[in-house]
Amino acid sequence: MSFKEIIGHEDIKEQMMRAIEKGMLSHAHLIVGEDGIGKSTIAKAMALKILGKTKDMQYPDIIQWRIPKKEKSLKVDHIRELIEEINKKPHEGDKKVVIVHEAHKMTEQAQNALLKTIEEPPKGVVIILLCEKLQVILETIKSRCQIHTLRALSEGEIRKFVLREYEGLNIEEVDAVVAFSDGIPGRAEKFIEDEEFHHIRDGILQILISITKVDELKAMEYESFFNKYKEDWEETLNCGLTFVRDAMIFKETGNRQLIINKDKIKNVQELANVFSYIKLNAIIDIIGSAMDGLRKNVNSALIFEMMLLKLQEV
Structure with missing residues (x-):
């Protein structure tokens, strides 16, 4: 998924692309927005751009870090494992991207454990935290990250998304999905699928x-x-x-x-x-x-x- 394929969030996409192309990208980012808004999609497009990849597929130097099954939060032990992964050398080149899903579920102790790595990650490593609730993230973490806040898509943008992803819908069905989604692509997907x-x-x-x-x-x-x-x-x-x-x-x-x-x-x-x-x-x-x-x-x-x-x- 390239930036050009993502509907909406134009200012944020442009800012990210320009920073990557000029070699001025921050090493730590917080992408903020409600569930289904497109945080992981933006993060994956960002990772592909950083690594210079054009195909949307799995790469060993794009690490998707998630809360373990049956766990409700990211605890200190999980963060220690994450830090070990961050400190491993890239497999293919000199860059590596680590995407942490549901970062708002990190405990306070876990956030403190991650702080030094956020501040000074290994050379070539970019850390992207995906977060639904910015208020639960410690100020010390926020101050060391570039923050990107994703807003709901406009009615025109969400309609374009629905028409592109679900070509078989009639006009009434499209209207229903657009109205229910309230500008959130994930809600449109849930409504249909x-x-x-x-x-x-x-x-x-x-x-x-x-x-x-x-x-x-x-x-x-x-x-x-x-x-x-x-x-x-x-x-x-x-x-x-x-x-x-x-x-x-x-x-x-x-x-x-x-x-x-x-x-x-x-x-x-x-x-x-x-x-x-x-x-x-x-x-x-x-x-x-x-x-x-x-x-x-x-x-x-x-x-x-x-x-x-x-x-x-x-």
């Missing part, structure tokens, strides 16, 4: 429409749904929020063009008919409160149970 994501969307939508009409037994089934997808609670509940907000917008304006979930317009209309504007606002508050609790690591089963009880009472 991730079957489980469609189960989540359909499930949360059905729960919202019917929650006030079901008996206790059915409510327990709904609780099982949330527990099944508890690892994806943020995605699941955010889906619910987009449906409720769409219902509020439709109720207030009747304008379909303002709806995010364009492929579910009939369901959105049904949701708008089932609940008053005040009740839709209450649902948003209930879901928001549940999300706050989950962020604080309160027991997820308890959170889901309480959320469903409150939704039934709306």
Whole structure:
């Protein structure tokens, strides 16, 4: 993937290309942006350019460093292994690029362990940290890195991305993907390719429409749904929020063009008919409160149970 093939982020791409071509590239970088924005794509294009490669393939001098499976953070031991890898000589030339994924999941101790290497990496080594939450990165790390913040693509750019990657879609499908993606290529890909994501969307939508009409037994089934997808609670509940907000917008304006979930317009209309504007606002508050609790690591089963009880009472 070359810089020219990447849609959007023009200023950042231009800055990187110019620095590489002039031999003025910093040895440490932080690429910041939400999940799916294109951090790893930009990093790979950057690595290829640094090594002078034109084909997008695996190279021994492009190291992709990820959190080990079953681990939730990058700890000091992982960073020591990373430093060993950084200190190894390049295989093919005199340059090497190390891309650290999910750098925001480094513990404070891990960041401190990496600090000296970030400050003075071996000659020819470029370190690229990919990060979703810049605020959790220590100032001492940030001050030693060049920071590139990726923003959501414009509507025109995300439409161009969708049309290029998914040629078989009709206009209505493209409109739905563009609206849902909110300028994030990864969200567009998930919307089209991730079957489980469609189960989540359909499930949360059905729960919202019917929650006030079901008996206790059915409510327990709904609780099982949330527990099944508890690892994806943020995605699941955010889906619910987009449906409720769409219902509020439709109720207030009747304008379909303002709806995010364009492929579910009939369901959105049904949701708008089932609940008053005040009740839709209450649902948003209930879901928001549940999300706050989950962020604080309160027991997820308890959170889901309480959320469903409150939704039934709306």
